[in-house]
Amino acid sequence: MALSWTDFKTDVFIDWCPGCGNYGILTALQMTLAELGLEPHRVVLVSGIGCSGKLPHFVKAYGVHTLHGRVLPFAQGIKIANPSLEVIAIGGDGDGLGIGAGHFVNAGRRNVDITYLIHNNGVYGLTKGQASPTLKLNLKVKSIPKPNLNEGMNPIILAIAAGYTFVARAYAYDTKHLKEILKQAIRHKGLALVDILQPCPTYNDINTKEWYAGLDRIDPKTGKPMSRLYKLEEIDYDPTVHNPDEELDKKIAAIEKAKEWGDKIPIGIFYKNELVPAFHERIAKRMPFYLSSPPAKQIIHDSNNSPAIYIDEFLEELKMT
Amino acid sequence: MTELDFNWMAGGPQGSGVDAAANIFGRACAYGGLYVYGRREYHSNIKGLHSYFHLRVSTHEVLANVNDVDLLAAFDAETIVRHLGEVVPGGGIIVDKDQLNTNISAIPTLPLELKSTLRRYLESRGLSDRLGDLLEDAKKREINIFQVPYMDLLKQIATKLGIDKLSKIMRTINVLTLGISFGLIDYEIELVEKAIKAFFREKPKIIEMNILAMSLAYEYAKENFSEDFKFKIKSLPVREERILLSGNQAVAIGKVLGGCRFQTYYPITPAADESEYIESHEILKSKIPGENAGVVVLQTEDEISAINMASGAALTGVRASTSTSGPGFSLMVEGLSWAGNNEVPVVITYYQRGAPSTGLPTRHGQDDLRFAIHAGHGEFPRIVLASGDIRECFYDAIAAFNYAERFQLPVIHLIDKALANSFQTFPMFEIKDIKIQRGNILNEEDLRGIEYKRFAFTEGGISPRVFLGTKGGIHWYTGDEHNEFGHISEEADNRTKMMEKRMSKLETIDREISINEKINFFGNEDADNIVVSWGSPKGAIIEALNKLTSEGFNLSFLQVRMVHPIPIQHIKEILQKAERIIDVEMNYSGQLGGIIREKTGISMDFQILKYNGRPMTSTEVYNAIKLVLQGRAPKRQVLNYGS
Numbered sequence A: 001m002a003l004s005w006t007d008f009k010t011d012v013f014i015d016w017c018p019g020c021g022n023y024g025i026l027t028a029l030q031m032t033l034a035e036l037g038l039e040p041h042r043v044v045l046v047s048g049i050g051c052s053g054k055l056p057h058f059v060k061a062y063g064v065h066t067l068h069g070r071v072l073p074f075a076q077g078i079k080i081a082n083p084s085l086e087v088i089a090i091g092g093d094g095d096g097l098g099i100g101a102g103h104f105v106n107a108g109r110r111n112v113d114i115t116y117l118i119h120n121n122g123v124y125g126l127t128k129g130q131a132s133p134t135l136k137l138n139l140k141v142k143s144i145p146k147p148n149l150n151e152g153m154n155p156i157i158l159a160i161a162a163g164y165t166f167v168a169r170a171y172a173y174d175t176k177h178l179k180e181i182l183k184q185a186i187r188h189k190g191l192a193l194v195d196i197l198q199p200c201p202t203y204n205d206i207n208t209k210e211w212y213a214g215l216d217r218i219d220p221k222t223g224k225p226m227s228r229l230y231k232l233e234e235i236d237y238d239p240t241v242h243n244p245d246e247e248l249d250k251k252i253a254a255i256e257k258a259k260e261w262g263d264k265i266p267i268g269i270f271y272k273n274e275l276v277p278a279f280h281e282r283i284a285k286r287m288p289f290y291l292s293s294p295p296a297k298q299i300i301h302d303s304n305n306s307p308a309i310y311i312d313e314f315l316e317e318l319k320m321t
Numbered sequence B: 001m002t003e004l005d006f007n008w009m010a011g012g013p014q015g016s017g018v019d020a021a022a023n024i025f026g027r028a029c030a031y032g033g034l035y036v037y038g039r040r041e042y043h044s045n046i047k048g049l050h051s052y053f054h055l056r057v058s059t060h061e062v063l064a065n066v067n068d069v070d071l072l073a074a075f076d077a078e079t080i081v082r083h084l085g086e087v088v089p090g091g092g093i094i095v096d097k098d099q100l101n102t103n104i105s106a107i108p109t110l111p112l113e114l115k116s117t118l119r120r121y122l123e124s125r126g127l128s129d130r131l132g133d134l135l136e137d138a139k140k141r142e143i144n145i146f147q148v149p150y151m152d153l154l155k156q157i158a159t160k161l162g163i164d165k166l167s168k169i170m171r172t173i174n175v176l177t178l179g180i181s182f183g184l185i186d187y188e189i190e191l192v193e194k195a196i197k198a199f200f201r202e203k204p205k206i207i208e209m210n211i212l213a214m215s216l217a218y219e220y221a222k223e224n225f226s227e228d229f230k231f232k233i234k235s236l237p238v239r240e241e242r243i244l245l246s247g248n249q250a251v252a253i254g255k256v257l258g259g260c261r262f263q264t265y266y267p268i269t270p271a272a273d274e275s276e277y278i279e280s281h282e283i284l285k286s287k288i289p290g291e292n293a294g295v296v297v298l299q300t301e302d303e304i305s306a307i308n309m310a311s312g313a314a315l316t317g318v319r320a321s322t323s324t325s326g327p328g329f330s331l332m333v334e335g336l337s338w339a340g341n342n343e344v345p346v347v348i349t350y351y352q353r354g355a356p357s358t359g360l361p362t363r364h365g366q367d368d369l370r371f372a373i374h375a376g377h378g379e380f381p382r383i384v385l386a387s388g389d390i391r392e393c394f395y396d397a398i399a400a401f402n403y404a405e406r407f408q409l410p411v412i413h414l415i416d417k418a419l420a421n422s423f424q425t426f427p428m429f430e431i432k433d434i435k436i437q438r439g440n441i442l443n444e445e446d447l448r449g450i451e452y453k454r455f456a457f458t459e460g461g462i463s464p465r466v467f468l469g470t471k472g473g474i475h476w477y478t479g480d481e482h483n484e485f486g487h488i489s490e491e492a493d494n495r496t497k498m499m500e501k502r503m504s505k506l507e508t509i510d511r512e513i514s515i516n517e518k519i520n521f522f523g524n525e526d527a528d529n530i531v532v533s534w535g536s537p538k539g540a541i542i543e544a545l546n547k548l549t550s551e552g553f554n555l556s557f558l559q560v561r562m563v564h565p566i567p568i569q570h571i572k573e574i575l576q577k578a579e580r581i582i583d584v585e586m587n588y589s590g591q592l593g594g595i596i597r598e599k600t601g602i603s604m605d606f607q608i609l610k611y612n613g614r615p616m617t618s619t620e621v622y623n624a625i626k627l628v629l630q631g632r633a634p635k636r637q638v639l640n641y642g643s
Helices: A021-035 A052-058 A071-081 A093-099 A101-110 A155-162 A175-187 A209-213 A244-258 A279-286 A312-318 B018-031 B077-086 B112-125 B131-139 B150-161 B170-185 B189-199 B204-228 B247-257 B272-280 B303-315 B326-341 B369-374 B390-407 B417-421 B492-503 B505-512 B538-550 B568-576 B591-600 B618-629
Strands: A043-047 A062-065 A086-092 A115-120 A166-171 A192-197 A229-231 A265-272 B005-013 B035-041 B050-058 B069-074 B087-096 B144-148 B242-246 B260-265 B283-286 B296-299 B319-325 B346-352 B383-386 B411-416 B423-427 B476-478 B519-523 B529-533 B555-560 B562-564 B580-585 B606-610 B636-639
Touching: A021 A052, A021 A115, A021 A175, A021 A192, A043 A052, A043 A071, A052 A062, A052 A086, A052 B476, A062 A071, A071 A086, A071 A093, A071 A101, A071 A115, A071 A279, A071 B260, A071 B296, A071 B303, A086 A093, A093 A101, A093 A115, A093 A155, A101 A155, A101 B303, A115 A175, A155 A166, A155 A192, A155 A244, A155 A265, A166 A175, A175 A192, A175 A265, A244 A265, A312 B242, A312 B247, B005 B018, B005 B077, B005 B170, B018 B035, B018 B050, B018 B170, B018 B189, B018 B242, B018 B423, B035 B417, B050 B077, B069 B077, B069 B170, B077 B087, B077 B131, B087 B131, B087 B170, B131 B144, B144 B170, B144 B204, B150 B170, B150 B204, B170 B189, B170 B204, B189 B204, B242 B247, B247 B260, B247 B272, B247 B346, B247 B390, B247 B411, B247 B417, B260 B272, B260 B303, B272 B296, B272 B319, B272 B417, B303 B319, B303 B326, B303 B346, B319 B326, B319 B390, B326 B346, B326 B369, B346 B390, B346 B417, B369 B383, B369 B411, B369 B562, B369 B591, B383 B390, B390 B411, B390 B423, B390 B505, B411 B417, B492 B505, B519 B538, B519 B568, B529 B538, B529 B568, B529 B591, B529 B618, B538 B555, B538 B618, B555 B568, B568 B591, B580 B591, B580 B618, B606 B618, B618 B636
Parallel strands: A043 A062, A043 A086, A062 B476, A086 A115, A115 A192, A166 A192, A229 A265, B005 B069, B069 B087, B087 B144, B260 B296, B260 B319, B319 B346, B346 B411, B383 B411, B529 B555, B529 B580, B580 B606, B606 B636
Antiparallel strands: A166 A265, B005 B050, B035 B050, B035 B423, B242 B423, B383 B562, B519 B555
16 A cells, blocks of 8 residues: 555644744655655654754654754664665764764765755754854844854865765655655666755744745846845756766856855755665675675574674684684 | 793884884784783883883784793883883893993983982982993993894895985884894794784885885894894694784774674774774675665764664664773763663763873773672662673674663673773674564564554563664654653653663663673682682783692682673672682772672772783783792782883
8 A cells, every 4th residue: 555644644743833844854755755655664754953853753663852953873773784775874964974973974975875954944943043054154033132143055066076866955844855865866877865945934034935035136127126045957957977087077067056155045956876885785795795684684594592693703713723 | 842932022212113113023923823011111101211022922822921030122222211121131132332421310301209219219220321321330230231233234234225314214223223133032034924924015115225225124133133132933733723812903893794884983092093993894794685785973062872772773773883992981970870860872982091080091900890890870770891801892892782782772892092002912703692682672563453562561671672763663753751651751650660660670681681691710619718809910920820720829710701790699609618818909999899889798808900001921820829829918009010
């Protein structure tokens, strides 16, 4: 029987603020899981700390709500131990790019086949709106006392530099588009980042839903607002690396696109490269049975509860006879 | 047959093959049915600074070093300067003839604080700054000086092998000192050759060169010095199967036998060797037809990632662990608290070294008992197991996983640098009685028709566990306080019940793990004097105990292996009867003694402590305990042997 997005709902009360961008992300994710036909017990949602960190509790799938900044280590540990699970990591921009920046970068070196959603709203919401790593220099959202002294970082550029093999951006209120991006990210072989622009109606009064929609920019010809967002798939842009020679050019093109901000903000897939071996392929090269007998599936004792392996090879080197 | 107790030391700059020489020496002796114990000392440095290996060989099982050196094989002048004082009368020093003119004050790697001590010593003895003079002076203490023309020997090797440049064979100096050593003690050369072959088994090309160098030096020693040295060693028939291994290796083998299939680490001394050893044996041999076995070893970007990856992996059902030392464990603390809150069976192998901060990164210490017990914000149950010797490292590595899964909590296996890097001969491990105990686990079939709650309230605090990915068992984990399903809950009643559920495991552990797994007791149960200790001083204490008992002293030894939750009732009963309690620990404050006092009100009457970065020897432990037993000791003795 086909799955419906409601199969992924729990009865836990959703305590995000009214109008929060997270609702769109939650719904898009539930729809994605259903449309991909992923059985709930095969899915593990791993999250960090913050408003986004609560998301797994609202989804009927295995949920692991971890520590601030540590979503990627947990998610990679789960996936590497049991590669048959569909592992989706979820965290805020402060979580992944501030306290968790080291893990963000190093995950790119491994290219573990997981999907990583960053709920990017420019603020630390749950601690009442301090500036996050993506808030631009000199901006003053209403929740901070003085303009931001730090430059904002660009998750797309950082991910490309770090070696992520699928890098995309989506918008929390365009759930249809977000869902399509999520589907591709999950299907992608390797580490996929989806940077999701997520208005925080409570603390970020600059990058609001209205601002993204361009309500302040009325087209004199049509009299309609001109959205700041546009879709990469609607212009002449191919993010995919088709052969290894293209890699550098595609990365440079993606970085150039990612630099756009302000009145023209691209969403969609910036970069995609499945030619880089994913981590499970690297392990399987050394351990040919890895995918059929991953760590989590190995039998470690026999029917008498005695250890299931011989250690002669270790002992042979150590024997003194 | 007379009892043999021979102490050999090799020293030289790091990178000159001290380790290799000691390994070959140890192997050669062990092949001949002798027992060996070897301690490795090195600087936090790649090349150039002093390192040495102190190796004890005996006809009976040896558990620790003693203070003596009977034969010092010096690769350089610094080794002589540093260790001359440890060589016993009648002992010997092997020295490169060309180094006799070395000016001691010009040895660049000697630290300033040592140079000034040396200068004062030389002045007090009326000696010049020349190494040769220092050695002449040593002869007055009946120390034999064996001057070896290393350069001539190297030239001979080069000629025999048709090598044009001496620089290509300079690295065999370590093997030359081996050859001289074995020639002096007149040991069977075939066993030395066997050891060289085994040690270099992965580099067959250099075996021939090393055997040639060793035998040349062996013959040289026989021809030139054989009558001068009183220590002679002969092999014995071996009646049992024995192994020679280090603590790092013992833990590694214990882990994989115990079912560990996922190990993370970030490079740190002295823990990293264990992970690398496992990785080099990552493909395992399964006993079960059609099954595969292998360990995934991951080097992570930091220790934060290491603990959290291991915890994540553990949720999928694999036995997962990480290994680290003090600075790394400091970074793991938040992750430990998460694992405690989420009842994750994760194992942390904690190799203590001299602390605080970077401390003595390559030296020994037992500074972190209280840290291991208390680390992490909040209160949550954990088990801390402290191994006392290399053998226990093996069995405890297995027990750690069994406890972790049975009681669903993090287990810290606390060992230290002395155990990690020393090697020792043991009778082969007894494997047939080892059992894997996985605790209460539900699978898909068990879950049919039930509403699963990961953190269900139960008698004893242990809820049935389901691995991520199991059909019918969906549940949640969170670092927040949670309800039985694993969803966030800040409800007051739930909080109280959840705290009590988790903490009640400590009582369950008290009840369900037998006292034999928690303490070891040596000696007479009614002894008036009891030594209390934990971890690696065990070997030195047992040797001291045996000697003191044979001298008629009334003494026993309580070794605490499960330091948390500590079996306090049992310890209290033992200590109440004692007249004098002597606390022996490798830290400043006597941490175990403090814990026992906190929980029982019983104070340690005497403390024997050491924190100079070098393990306790049985000589100094014997001397210190004897002072106590003779009523001549201060309440606190601080030991300081070792360079």
